[in-house]
Amino acid sequence: MVKQPTLFGICLAIIVLSVASGFATLVSAQQEIRLSIQDPPRSQCKTYGGALKIGIGSKPNTLNWFVAGSSWEILVLTPIYNRLVRFFNGTLVKEVAESIDMSSDGKIYTIRIVSGIKFHDGYPLTAEDVAFTINMLRNYSWAYYYGVFRNVDRAEAVDQRTVKVYMKMVDAGFVENALSVMNIMPKHIWEPKFRELGDGVAKYSPSLKELVGSGPFIIVDYQPDQYVAYKANENYWQGRPCIDQLVMSFIGEASVALLSLEKGDIQTYSGFIGPETAPRILSNPNLAIHVYQSDFYYHWGLNNRKWPFNISLFRKALAYAVDYNAIINTLLMGYGIQGSPGFVPPFGVHAKWYNPNLKYYTYNLTKAAEILDQLGFRDVDKDGWREAPDGSKFKFEIYPPNYDIIRVRAAEIIADSLAKIPGGGLKAEVRVVEWATAWSLIRGGQVDTWLLGSGPGFDISWLQTRFHSKGSANWNRYSNPEVDKLIDQLVSELDPEKRKELAWRIQEILADEVPAVNLYYRKFIAPYRLDVFDNWVRLVDDDLVNWWNFLFIYSKTGRPAQVIKTPAATVTATAVIETVKTVTPTPTQQPATITIPQVQQTQPALPNGMILALIAAIVIVAAVVAVLVIMRRKG
Amino acid sequence: MSTIGFLARKILSSSITIFAIVTTVFFLVRLTGDPFAELENDPRISPETLATLRRLYGMDRSWFEQYMFYIYNMFRGEMGYSVKYSRPVFDVIIERLPYTIALLVPAITISNYLAYKLGVEIGYRRGSRVDIVVLSLSNFLRATPYFWLAIVFLYIFSIQLGAFPLYGAISPGTSFPSIEWLIDYLWHYTVPFLVLVVRGVFTFVLYVRNSVIDILGEDYVSVARAKGLPEGVVKSSYVARNAMLPVITVMGLRYAFIIDGAVLTETVFSYPGTGRLVFEAIVNRDFWLLQGVVLILSISVVLANLIVDLLYALLDPRVRSSR
Numbered sequence: 001m002v003k004q005p006t007l008f009g010i011c012l013a014i015i016v017l018s019v020a021s022g023f024a025t026l027v028s029a030q031q032e033i034r035l036s037i038q039d040p041p042r043s044q045c046k047t048y049g050g051a052l053k054i055g056i057g058s059k060p061n062t063l064n065w066f067v068a069g070s071s072w073e074i075l076v077l078t079p080i081y082n083r084l085v086r087f088f089n090g091t092l093v094k095e096v097a098e099s100i101d102m103s104s105d106g107k108i109y110t111i112r113i114v115s116g117i118k119f120h121d122g123y124p125l126t127a128e129d130v131a132f133t134i135n136m137l138r139n140y141s142w143a144y145y146y147g148v149f150r151n152v153d154r155a156e157a158v159d160q161r162t163v164k165v166y167m168k169m170v171d172a173g174f175v176e177n178a179l180s181v182m183n184i185m186p187k188h189i190w191e192p193k194f195r196e197l198g199d200g201v202a203k204y205s206p207s208l209k210e211l212v213g214s215g216p217f218i219i220v221d222y223q224p225d226q227y228v229a230y231k232a233n234e235n236y237w238q239g240r241p242c243i244d245q246l247v248m249s250f251i252g253e254a255s256v257a258l259l260s261l262e263k264g265d266i267q268t269y270s271g272f273i274g275p276e277t278a279p280r281i282l283s284n285p286n287l288a289i290h291v292y293q294s295d296f297y298y299h300w301g302l303n304n305r306k307w308p309f310n311i312s313l314f315r316k317a318l319a320y321a322v323d324y325n326a327i328i329n330t331l332l333m334g335y336g337i338q339g340s341p342g343f344v345p346p347f348g349v350h351a352k353w354y355n356p357n358l359k360y361y362t363y364n365l366t367k368a369a370e371i372l373d374q375l376g377f378r379d380v381d382k383d384g385w386r387e388a389p390d391g392s393k394f395k396f397e398i399y400p401p402n403y404d405i406i407r408v409r410a411a412e413i414i415a416d417s418l419a420k421i422p423g424g425g426l427k428a429e430v431r432v433v434e435w436a437t438a439w440s441l442i443r444g445g446q447v448d449t450w451l452l453g454s455g456p457g458f459d460i461s462w463l464q465t466r467f468h469s470k471g472s473a474n475w476n477r478y479s480n481p482e483v484d485k486l487i488d489q490l491v492s493e494l495d496p497e498k499r500k501e502l503a504w505r506i507q508e509i510l511a512d513e514v515p516a517v518n519l520y521y522r523k524f525i526a527p528y529r530l531d532v533f534d535n536w537v538r539l540v541d542d543d544l545v546n547w548w549n550f551l552f553i554y555s556k557t558g559r560p561a562q563v564i565k566t567p568a569a570t571v572t573a574t575a576v577i578e579t580v581k582t583v584t585p586t587p588t589q590q591p592a593t594i595t596i597p598q599v600q601q602t603q604p605a606l607p608n609g610m611i612l613a614l615i616a617a618i619v620i621v622a623a624v625v626a627v628l629v630i631m632r633r634k635g
Numbered sequence: 636m637s638t639i640g641f642l643a644r645k646i647l648s649s650s651i652t653i654f655a656i657v658t659t660v661f662f663l664v665r666l667t668g669d670p671f672a673e674l675e676n677d678p679r680i681s682p683e684t685l686a687t688l689r690r691l692y693g694m695d696r697s698w699f700e701q702y703m704f705y706i707y708n709m710f711r712g713e714m715g716y717s718v719k720y721s722r723p724v725f726d727v728i729i730e731r732l733p734y735t736i737a738l739l740v741p742a743i744t745i746s747n748y749l750a751y752k753l754g755v756e757i758g759y760r761r762g763s764r765v766d767i768v769v770l771s772l773s774n775f776l777r778a779t780p781y782f783w784l785a786i787v788f789l790y791i792f793s794i795q796l797g798a799f800p801l802y803g804a805i806s807p808g809t810s811f812p813s814i815e816w817l818i819d820y821l822w823h824y825t826v827p828f829l830v831l832v833v834r835g836v837f838t839f840v841l842y843v844r845n846s847v848i849d850i851l852g853e854d855y856v857s858v859a860r861a862k863g864l865p866e867g868v869v870k871s872s873y874v875a876r877n878a879m880l881p882v883i884t885v886m887g888l889r890y891a892f893i894i895d896g897a898v899l900t901e902t903v904f905s906y907p908g909t910g911r912l913v914f915e916a917i918v919n920r921d922f923w924l925l926q927g928v929v930l931i932l933s934i935s936v937v938l939a940n941l942i943v944d945l946l947y948a949l950l951d952p953r954v955r956s957s958r
Contacts, residue, residue, distance in 0.1 A: 140687075141684055141687040143684070147679045199691060204722070205726070221808070223804075223805060225908070229808065249802060249905070253903055256802055259789070259790070259794055259801055263797070265801055436668040436920055457678045473677075
């Protein structure tokens with residue numbers, strides 16, 4: 001009698017336990033994985049005030065962020081918007097997102113956002129705005145970022161602070177590729193636009209009043225082809241930026257930008273400045289140089305579908321025939337490093353995916369000659385050039401872009417060393433044609449080889465577009481079933497360790513098969529002034545015109561906490577400093593809401609030079625009149 | 636033939652010319668590439684995005700359909716949408732046109748006038764010291780690359796004298812309708828204007844000088860002098876006026892190319908304007924923008940030609956009677 005209930009009890013216990021454990025596994029299957037995202041760097045302003053003037057190398061063509069694609073357009077819109085997360089020196093840091101959780105199957109992302117953020121026009125930034133932005137980018141395929149959002153099924157605002165993003169398929173690079181570049185757009189401004197215009201938003205140019213974001217700066221003026229001017233958002237939720245005003249002037253001529261920098265009209269320049277100007281910049285005690293690394297891999301593209309470039313051994317011979325040293329040290333004047341044969345750059349965001357065990361190709365013409373002999377490319381008729389295995393004349397073209405003198409010269413260096421291969425050179429013709437024309441030939445697969453610079457994406461899944469046989473930007477037409485399989489796994493695998501293994505394996509294969517010869521990653525110089533502003537943030541992979549500098553830079557001559565000049569400024573300055581002090585480093589803290597009286601923006605005083613200019617203008621006019629009068633009298 | 640008949644014929648032939656130019660450009664530009672080509676090397680752009688953009692800008696249609704649409708739009712006074720600017724071509728042009736007109740019309744007018752005056756003087760005194768100085772200066776300035784000249788001006792006026800700005804057309808922070816704005820505008824205006832005038836004067840002074848020298852050898856000048864007319868009258872009524880005839884075509888047509896006239900000025904001085912727009916439209920294969928610009932350009936060339944023709948008739952009685 002005693003036994004039975006015990007047995008029954010045991011059975012029950014077993015059943016209960018097994019069901020519970022089943023539930024437990026079910027629950028654990030649905031468990032969310034918190035993505036590790038660092039806290040952003042913080043900095044305290046020593047002073048407030050000052051107008052930071054910056055030169056940028058080109059102009060934005062549109063201020064509509066949904067279609068903005070050029071780096072200048074993205075840059076100019078950066079100060080006015082916030083993002084969920086952002087890259088800082090190659091690591092992802094939090095911004096509006098407080099946490100991001102991913103379901104273990106990678107299909108659902110749950111994003112918690114910081115509360116209490118307000119747009120410039122006073123509307124609160126909520127989960128609705130985040131969900132709206134994601135949905136628009138996913139629904140409208142003309143949007144610039146559609147490509148990185150296309151795996152999203154839909155985004156929903158669960159409550160004021162929580163957004164759930166449902167994925168159509170697993171996209172391991174979603175946070176890095178998509179969320180880190182997404183500006184949070186105000187729903188209350190853009191939703192009516194989308195309802196009214198639909199696809200027409202693609203051709204819509206927003207007015208200044210519609211350029212509302214939640215970022216540290218408010219746009220106040222935009223003159224096409226000239227400049228964008230911003231003022232500091234005094235109520236900015238992370239604490240106001242140290243400077244009062246920000247101006248980005250569009251200066252296309254680098255020489256003019258340098259003159260402006262020397263004169264002090266601008267503080268830094270974001271645009272192309274050749275390394276040959278470095279000594280001149282450094283000779284000025286007020287100027288300094290920040291050297292940063294560009295992740296564009298400049299490579300010698302090879303048409304893998306055309307004979308003989310379809311033979312990987314032949315491509316290897318070409319890789320041995322490049323004088324990397326001459327290109328990097330002579331041509332780039334040392335401002336560059338040799339391209340990794342696995343194409344993944346060894347620095348910045350990419351460092352964690354980079355396979356350091358790869359063997360780099362060196363300039364070795366004897367080895368190139370051996371391979372060519374082995375393949376039957378021999379100089380049969382003793383004219384100094386190698387013929388094809390069937391004895392016919394062999395030559396091919398290299399197309400460098402006509403707008404980049406460095407790549408034109410690099411192509412010449414390559415052609416020169418190919419000619420010097422012992423036992424007969426390979427005949428390569430450098431063809432400098434207008435790039436748009438050359439580009440259409442390259443895309444059409446009609447040419448042999450070319451020199452191209454291509455940008456990798458943030459997440460390693462960028463290998464898919466470049467090296468998958470179905471990749472949309474696989475210009476080399478590289479096709480290897482094994483690589484295809486590995487890349488497919490890489491894109492859907494969520495475990496970082498396994499992804500790293502896959503990425504390393506792919507790089508090994510690429511280095512061995514040489515779909516293209518990776519030549520170099522460039523280093524660029526960003527000059528800046530030391531005398532007026534302090535606390536420049538210098539990133540490994542970016543110039544000085546970036547989000548962090550907009551926030552952190554302060555003027556050496558700004559108004560410190562104690563010295564206060566005008567009564568109106570007294571209130572503002574003290575109030576703001578108190579705000580800053582109360583904000584704790586955690587972004588979850590709601591910033592103290594203090595209504596700050598708007599400081600009347602004073603018109604800048606007449607520059608000294610302007611008076612001089614006026615006098616000069618009058619003198620010139622008078623001189624012209626005098627000449628005319630004299631002429632008339634003589635006539 | 637009456638003046639109205641003359642005008643009517645001119646206008647008819649002009650419209651045919653414009654139509655021919657516009658059609659040629661429409662098809663020529665489509666042979667050379669695709670405005671979305673550069674986007675293809677951007678890893679973020681998916682093939683779907685490219686396809687949608689092509690559809691939005693009508694690039695998925697056949698050339699003939701696009702052409703019909705273009706002509707239809709032209710008669711409605713619309714120019715389509717610029718791919719690069721993601722907005723109506725008309726807006727893009729109209730935003731920049733005032734700067735270009737305000738810079739080039741005065742610059743061309745003043746340089747034409749000065750070139751004419753100076754040309755008559757040095758033509759009259761050919762071989763004199765002034766002539767030699769102007770002539771060598773003219774050859775020097777015509778031979779120097781324009782952008783170099785502009786940078787030298789920039790260096791002298793803005794760096795050495797420090798009196799003028801290095802870039803832009805207005806300083807940030809100056810609001811539009813105010814005296815301050817005007818001063819600021821003129822302050823930025825001076826150096827680009829000066830470069831254009833100097834270059835213009837020394838380029839065209841040679842035309843006038845040579846024309847004057849030709850006229851000086853004419854019989855009617857000798858007759859006028861033999862009649863004992865004062866040299867001043869001979870110069871102004873006989874030489875200068877007749878010397879204007881061959882020159883007016885060259886100088887008048889300068890106005891026609893205003894819209895693409897100041898590419899280098901705009902580039903060196905970071906000055907806004909339509910010149911760079913034309914250049915960019917070609918480089919980027921921004922078809923609709925280029926078509927819009929070409930339409931304006933061809934209309935202004937034809938118009939300028941027409942005006943020069945009419946001026947000719949006004950200045951030279953022989954043209955009127957021989958029609």
